[in-house]
Amino acid sequence: MLRFLTAGESHGKGLIGIIDGIPSNLKIDIDFINMELKRRQKGYGRGNRMKIESDEINILSGVRGGITTGSPLTFFIENKDYKNWIDKMHIEKSIKESITKPRPGHADFAGSIKYNQKDLRNILERSSARETAMRVAIGSVAKLILKQFGINIYSYITSIGNLVDEQKYDINKIKTSDDSIMRVLNKGLEEKIIRMIDKTKEVGDTLGGSFKLLATNIPIGLGSHAQWDKKLDSKLTGAIMSLQGIKAIEIGTGINSSKNVGSNVHDEIFYNGSYYRKTNNAGGIEGGISNGENIEIKAYMKPIPSLRIPLQSVDMDTKEKVSAHKERADVCAVPSASIVGESILAWTLVEELFIKFGGDSIDEIKVNYYNYINN
Numbered sequence: 001m002l003r004f005l006t007a008g009e010s011h012g013k014g015l016i017g018i019i020d021g022i023p024s025n026l027k028i029d030i031d032f033i034n035m036e037l038k039r040r041q042k043g044y045g046r047g048n049r050m051k052i053e054s055d056e057i058n059i060l061s062g063v064r065g066g067i068t069t070g071s072p073l074t075f076f077i078e079n080k081d082y083k084n085w086i087d088k089m090h091i092e093k094s095i096k097e098s099i100t101k102p103r104p105g106h107a108d109f110a111g112s113i114k115y116n117q118k119d120l121r122n123i124l125e126r127s128s129a130r131e132t133a134m135r136v137a138i139g140s141v142a143k144l145i146l147k148q149f150g151i152n153i154y155s156y157i158t159s160i161g162n163l164v165d166e167q168k169y170d171i172n173k174i175k176t177s178d179d180s181i182m183r184v185l186n187k188g189l190e191e192k193i194i195r196m197i198d199k200t201k202e203v204g205d206t207l208g209g210s211f212k213l214l215a216t217n218i219p220i221g222l223g224s225h226a227q228w229d230k231k232l233d234s235k236l237t238g239a240i241m242s243l244q245g246i247k248a249i250e251i252g253t254g255i256n257s258s259k260n261v262g263s264n265v266h267d268e269i270f271y272n273g274s275y276y277r278k279t280n281n282a283g284g285i286e287g288g289i290s291n292g293e294n295i296e297i298k299a300y301m302k303p304i305p306s307l308r309i310p311l312q313s314v315d316m317d318t319k320e321k322v323s324a325h326k327e328r329a330d331v332c333a334v335p336s337a338s339i340v341g342e343s344i345l346a347w348t349l350v351e352e353l354f355i356k357f358g359g360d361s362i363d364e365i366k367v368n369y370y371n372y373i374n375n
């Protein structure tokens with residue numbers, strides 16, 4: 001069984017990740033993991049925190065001589081900002097100030113009631129998307145595993161605010177989408193997006209957007225139709241929805257398909273030595289099972305909740321009408337979220353790959369995989 005846990009506060013000493021179930025004999029490419037961490041920190045519209053952090057992986061267990069041993073992997077990422085927060089984050093000494101004015105849209109309000117916390121920082125530190133740095137480190141290991149089977153993961157931005165990039169993807173274009181600071185395919189749109197982010201920042205507001213996730217060279221047969229909790233689409237959407245700020249997910253052309261007739265939507269099946277489709281409205285999944293086409297998912301992120309000109313809230317101590325708490329924040333973080341989305345997609349696909357082809361060493365899994373593929 002493959003599983004992971006993360007721990008760590010946004011302004012604490014750092015983030016920890018423990019991954020259990022990674023097979024032995026996998027080469028761990030530390031440069032690749034660090035490159036993925038860097039990709040997550042990019043994008044126009046991020047706040048000053050990204051100038052302080054320069055995320056790097058520190059491997060504490062599970063790897064010897066660059067190769068996994070089959071033991072649990074432990075990862076650590078330092079928070080460089082911790083030194084500026086020691087007084088506010090001290091583990092033993094009592095903390096003087098409390099945050100009591102919840103930000104609409106963040107976890108502050110519901111979290112403080114659920115956990116009976118008078119200081120909202122006890123909630124916001126862990127609900128923060130700082131945690132996604134560790135999810136990218138862990139997801140990069142999943143990407144390294146997928147590469148062993150020729151499976152690749154991509155993403156690009158499809159909208160920021162009301163600026164929508166309608167361009168249809170081609171894989172080569174996606175490969176260069178990292179060259180654009182906003183990770184859009186239509187480079188003409190980038191300038192407009194940057195101007196919109198600047199204007200939104202000026203008026204103290206924030207933006208969301210959407211991004212597309214893509215997995216290529218997927219074998220037929222990941223997931224199952226046979227039980228509700230084995231369906232690949234349900235597992236993928238659940239996992240992607242766990243990413244901070246994501247509020248809607250579309251598989252293939254799901255939204256437009258619902259407005260269309262069946263004969264225009266379902267992807268006809270052809271055979272020429274192997275099965276193929278001319279369209280992929282299903283986004284690579286039928287009946288909860290991968291059908292061999294690219295997996296295509298779109299995720300929609302709401303605007304960042306922390307506003308420089310805050311919304312109305314209630315002081316949870318005095319119950320008075322107040323403006324919500326102000327916290328240093330991003331104006332737009334959709335490009336970063338798309339990189340985390342890639343990691344989540346990669347992880348979920350590896351989970352499914354191991355359910356179908358599982359083994360204790362990467363060699364054993366490869367034998368099972370190619371035995372199935374070649375039959």
Ligand SMILES: Cc1cc2nc3c(=O)[nH]c(=O)nc-3n(C[C@H](O)[C@H](O)[C@H](O)COP(=O)(O)O)c2cc1C
Nearest residue numbers: 106107127129244245304305306329330333336337
């Ligand atoms: C990469 C990334 C950066 C984010 N930066 C901020 C931020 O600076 N300020 C903020 O209030 N929310 C930020 N968010 C969004 C919040 O973490 C998220 O809205 C909050 O945890 C509530 O969860 P929910 O939106 O899923 O309901 C960010 C999200 C991501 C993925």
Ligand SMILES: C=C(O[C@@H]1CC(C(=O)O)=C[C@@H](OP(=O)(O)O)[C@H]1O)C(=O)O
Nearest residue numbers: 047049127128129130133327328329330
């Ligand atoms: C730290 C990261 O993102 C943070 C996510 C976040 C939130 O509320 O989700 C709030 C901000 O934290 P701070 O107030 O420290 O600037 C972001 O910077 C990161 O992506 O590494």
